[in-house]
Amino acid sequence: MGCDRNCGLIAGAVIGAVLAVFGGILMPVGDMLIERTIKKEVVLEEGTIAYQNWVKTGTEVYRQFWIYDVQNPQEVVANSSKIKVKQRGPYTYRVRYLAKKNITHDPENHTVSFLQPNEAIFEPSLSAGTENDTWTVLNLAVAAAPHLYPNTFVQVVLNSLIKKSKSSMFQKRTVKELLWGYKDPFLSLVPYPISTTVGVFFPYNNTADGVYTVFSGKDNINQVAIIDTYKGKKNLSYWPSYCDMINGTDAASFPPFVEKTRVLRFFSSDICRKTCVYFTSSFSTFKS
Ligand SMILES: *[C@@H]1O[C@H](CO)[C@@H](O)[C@H](O)[C@H]1NC(C)=O
Ligand SMILES: *[C@@H]1O[C@H](CO)[C@@H](O)[C@H](O)[C@H]1NC(C)=O
Ligand SMILES: *[C@@H]1O[C@H](CO)[C@@H](O)[C@H](O)[C@H]1NC(C)=O
Ligand SMILES: *[C@@H]1O[C@H](CO)[C@@H](O)[C@H](O)[C@H]1NC(C)=O
Numbered sequence: 001m002g003c004d005r006n007c008g009l010i011a012g013a014v015i016g017a018v019l020a021v022f023g024g025i026l027m028p029v030g031d032m033l034i035e036r037t038i039k040k041e042v043v044l045e046e047g048t049i050a051y052q053n054w055v056k057t058g059t060e061v062y063r064q065f066w067i068y069d070v071q072n073p074q075e076v077v078a079n080s081s082k083i084k085v086k087q088r089g090p091y092t093y094r095v096r097y098l099a100k101k102n103i104t105h106d107p108e109n110h111t112v113s114f115l116q117p118n119e120a121i122f123e124p125s126l127s128a129g130t131e132n133d134t135w136t137v138l139n140l141a142v143a144a145a146p147h148l149y150p151n152t153f154v155q156v157v158l159n160s161l162i163k164k165s166k167s168s169m170f171q172k173r174t175v176k177e178l179l180w181g182y183k184d185p186f187l188s189l190v191p192y193p194i195s196t197t198v199g200v201f202f203p204y205n206n207t208a209d210g211v212y213t214v215f216s217g218k219d220n221i222n223q224v225a226i227i228d229t230y231k232g233k234k235n236l237s238y239w240p241s242y243c244d245m246i247n248g249t250d251a252a253s254f255p256p257f258v259e260k261t262r263v264l265r266f267f268s269s270d271i272c273r274k275t276c277v278y279f280t281s282s283f284s285t286f287k288s
């Protein structure tokens, strides 16, 4: 035998030591290389990996809706009874799948401006029913009219139109109508040129959200995708306090090197406010 037991042990120890030293050197070098590559590739500019994924959001974004079905509409109208509702859902739509439009880079301020086209596709596999499911809900036009027109005379006229159109405080509508719009019979009778289509998110298809101006991260990687202005403003001018601020990203992407302790802030134009998520071991919780 060319090598006895001791010799084998020593060879093993030497090889182990050499590998450990290499590992000790290569690990930080590797980390450094990875960090440098990430820093280069997450910048929002032509040619980076993140850019393609950003222009047309690579991950699937869903929006889910739960609807309160009113159980006792007649009782509420006739006797002012307490309203009884049952929550139904979710109804899931895939959104934000269209590529961003009108992208303009501002190399001076290290920002990118864009419009996010809106379109929603129903996702039956993630929904509790079909888009044709019908629920009893508040009649949006009837409920809003007295608030929009406090004048007594106008209200008398509106009331007669509501009766004439056989509208009431409540209505039966499909999920699709409720979210994306329906022609309202009461508003159709109003003798003024007003919009007669009502829907929580109407109009949505063929519209665009923005202009958003976000940081490209070129000068500061921790700012990647964070919104600088929305529709040209730094605040919403809608809420009285911190809800009015536009902090964070649009939630489709976040700056890299996220630690568990980091609070992820984002702005949602649909609910017209910012919000944020905290890491927890089993699930993430929303907070203001
Ligand atoms: C309203 O209350 C009256 C008296 O309690 C009752 O007779 C009537 O059925 C109620 N109407 C509805 C629609 O529940
Ligand atoms: C977006 O670009 C189109 C075509 O280039 C232009 O007509 C439109 O006005 C632009 N929209 C905004 C908000 O800049
Ligand atoms: C850069 O930002 C400043 C301050 O917000 C602004 O006045 C300026 O117009 C911006 N530059 C360009 C090229 O848009
Ligand atoms: C919006 O467009 C998508 C995709 O073309 C379509 O599936 C959906 O039905 C449209 N929604 C409405 C309310 O027209």
Ligand SMILES: *[C@@H]1O[C@H](CO)[C@@H](O)[C@H](O)[C@H]1NC(C)=O
Pocket: 130, 131, 132
């Ligand atoms: C929903 O209703 C529309 C129009 O009435 C119909 O074309 C469509 O097939 C229905 N969808 C389902 C899933 O029942």
Ligand SMILES: *[C@@H]1O[C@H](CO)[C@@H](O)[C@H](O)[C@H]1NC(C)=O
Pocket: 234, 235, 240, 241, 242, 244, 245
């Ligand atoms: C935005 O809102 C914050 C908090 O309410 C306020 O401190 C700040 O002055 C506002 N900025 C602008 C530009 O209105």
Ligand SMILES: *[C@@H]1O[C@H](CO)[C@@H](O)[C@H](O)[C@H]1NC(C)=O
Pocket: 234, 245, 246, 247, 248
């Ligand atoms: C949020 O945005 C406001 C206004 O733009 C800014 O003053 C504030 O420092 C931001 N807060 C955080 C936590 O980023």
